[in-house]
Amino acid sequence: MNDPRIDAAIDDRLHILNRLASTWRIPGFSLAITYGADAATYAWGMRDAGRRLPMTVATRVPLGSLSKALIAAVAAQRVAEQVTDWSSAVGSFLPASHRDVSLAHMLSHSSGMPSYDLLLHHTADGTRAALLDRLRHLAGARAPGASYLYSNIMFIAACGVLEDLTGLPWERQFEDLLRAIGVEEGGGETAPPHLWDDERGVFVVGDPGQIPPLARPISALACDSREMVAIMRLHLFGTAGPARLLGEDALAALRRSRIPVPAVGYPASATVTGYGLGWVTGLLGEHELLLHAGSVGDTRGMTALLPGLGAGVSLLCNTDCHHSLVHPECCFPCAVVFRVIDWLCGTRSMPPGEPAPPPGRTSDVPPVVRPVPAAAERDLVGSYAHPGFGTITVAPADDDRLGLRYGRFQGLLTRQRPDTLTAFSRERDGPVLPLRRAGRSLLARMDPSVPSFPFTRTDGTNRRDGTDRTDGTAG
Numbered sequence: 001m002n003d004p005r006i007d008a009a010i011d012d013r014l015h016i017l018n019r020l021a022s023t024w025r026i027p028g029f030s031l032a033i034t035y036g037a038d039a040a041t042y043a044w045g046m047r048d049a050g051r052r053l054p055m056t057v058a059t060r061v062p063l064g065s066l067s068k069a070l071i072a073a074v075a076a077q078r079v080a081e082q083v084t085d086w087s088s089a090v091g092s093f094l095p096a097s098h099r100d101v102s103l104a105h106m107l108s109h110s111s112g113m114p115s116y117d118l119l120l121h122h123t124a125d126g127t128r129a130a131l132l133d134r135l136r137h138l139a140g141a142r143a144p145g146a147s148y149l150y151s152n153i154m155f156i157a158a159c160g161v162l163e164d165l166t167g168l169p170w171e172r173q174f175e176d177l178l179r180a181i182g183v184e185e186g187g188g189e190t191a192p193p194h195l196w197d198d199e200r201g202v203f204v205v206g207d208p209g210q211i212p213p214l215a216r217p218i219s220a221l222a223c224d225s226r227e228m229v230a231i232m233r234l235h236l237f238g239t240a241g242p243a244r245l246l247g248e249d250a251l252a253a254l255r256r257s258r259i260p261v262p263a264v265g266y267p268a269s270a271t272v273t274g275y276g277l278g279w280v281t282g283l284l285g286e287h288e289l290l291l292h293a294g295s296v297g298d299t300r301g302m303t304a305l306l307p308g309l310g311a312g313v314s315l316l317c318n319t320d321c322h323h324s325l326v327h328p329e330c331c332f333p334c335a336v337v338f339r340v341i342d343w344l345c346g347t348r349s350m351p352p353g354e355p356a357p358p359p360g361r362t363s364d365v366p367p368v369v370r371p372v373p374a375a376a377e378r379d380l381v382g383s384y385a386h387p388g389f390g391t392i393t394v395a396p397a398d399d400d401r402l403g404l405r406y407g408r409f410q411g412l413l414t415r416q417r418p419d420t421l422t423a424f425s426r427e428r429d430g431p432v433l434p435l436r437r438a439g440r441s442l443l444a445r446m447d448p449s450v451p452s453f454p455f456t457r458t459d460g461t462n463r464r465d466g467t468d469r470t471d472g473t474a475g
Helices: 004-011 012-023 064-080 104-109 117-122 128-135 152-166 170-181 213-217 227-235 249-253 332-345
Strands: 028-034 038-048 194-198 200-204 270-275 280-284 286-297 300-308 312-317 382-386 390-396 402-406 409-417 418-427 432-438 441-444 453-457
Touching: 004 012, 004 332, 012 038, 012 332, 028 194, 028 227, 028 332, 038 227, 038 270, 064 104, 064 152, 064 213, 064 227, 064 249, 064 300, 104 152, 117 213, 128 152, 152 170, 152 213, 170 227, 194 409, 213 300, 227 300, 227 312, 249 382, 270 286, 300 332, 312 332, 332 418, 390 441, 402 432, 409 432
Parallel strands: none
Antiparallel strands: 028 038, 028 312, 194 200, 270 280, 280 286, 286 300, 300 312, 382 390, 382 453, 390 402, 402 409, 409 418, 418 432, 432 441, 441 453
16 A cells, blocks of 8 residues: 555646656556655556556566666675675686676676677577686676676676575575565566557557577566565665565665766766666765666666665656656656655755656668678678687578578678678667678677677588588577
C-alpha cells in the first residue's frame, strides 16, 4: 500500500507526469519511490500497445545496466566475508599489461580494458570460462586506474572472478541476493519494447530480441516497480526487511567515487563527480547523489538515490528515450525522476514552470553503402582466426555480394574507402566492423579504442570455389 504522504505529493501533480509522457511520446512507464520508511509505486499508460494492455506496478521491464549496482552489491558481500578485497590484483586472466587490475577497477570502469561488445554480444561461445581464457589474447586501451572507460565485459569478467574465488556459480550468488531482497526472477509479464511510427502516428511493438548467454548478468534481469523499491532500499540502507545485507563499510565502498567521468546526459543541476562501484556518483545541490541509467534494446530505466535523505526514485519505461546534452531536462527519465525528487525532498533540480518540450528527433542518415561483389573479391572468401576472438568467415551472401559472419553477427561487406572494408550489421543500430587486408590476414577493428587485431587465414578453405569447410563460429 502506498504511503499517504507520497500519494499526496504525486496526486497533486499527476497532470505534469501525464503531460510529460504525452509530449515525450512514452507509451507506458512505472515509478517506484522510497523515502525513509515510506514507499509508493505507480504506473501509467500501456505496457503493450498492440494488445491494449495497461502498464501496472507488476509489469516487468529489463533493467540493463541498472543491474550493475546489484553485481557490485554481491561483490561487497564477498569483501565483507573476507573472500577478497577491493584492491587486490585479480587480473591474471588479462593481458600482461593489465594483470594488476583489481575488482574495484573492474566495477568502476577504470580497468583500462575496452568493452569489446562484438565479443560480448556476438560470439557463439557463451561461457564465462571461455571469456576469461580469451581476454589474455586481447589488449588494454589505457593503464589500470588511469581513466574512465566504460566496459561491460569487465562486469561479466568480475562475475567470473567471484565465481572462481568462492567456488560458487555466479548465478547462485546473484539469486541468493535477489531472493533476500524479494526479487523473483521470471515472474510476471515483461513489457515489450515500443517504437513510434511517424507515418501512422502510433506506437508499434518492437522485437525484444535475444540476450546472448554471456551478457545475461548485465542484461537479463527484469523487475517491476515494487521490486525496484527493494533494490533502492538495499543501496540506501543495506537492508531487506529486518535483515542487514550490506554494512555501513560496504555501502560507503560502493558509493565512493573511484574515477572521474566525462560529461554525461543528466540535468545541469546534478553535478557528476565520478563513478563508484556500479553507480555514477555526484551531488544534487549539497546532497550526495547516486544514479544510473539502463537499457535493453528499446526499453529504458533510471534510478536516482539521495542516501543522506533516505530517498530514491526509479523509473522504468517501454520505449527508447532520446537524450540531449543541451535540453534543460535531458530526457524523459530525468524529467520525471528529478521532478519527483524535488517534490519529495524540496530540492531544485528541474527548471521552474512548465516542462520543456522534448527535442526533435534527428533523422538517421544512412551511410553510403557500396556493396562488394563476390566476384570482385573472391580471394577474400574463407575463414580467419584470432586466439582471443575466434573465427570470422567471409562468404558470398545476398545477390552474390560478400557477407561476413562472426558468431551471431552477420553483415554485408561494403567499401567505404579504397583500403577499408566495413561489415554493417543486418540488425537496426547494430555494430559495424572495419577490416583491412594484410597479406593472408584481415585486420579487424573489434573495438574503437584499440588498434585492429590480425585474423589469420585458416586451413580448410576451398580456394577453387571459395566455400568454407569450418562452421564459422567463434571457437
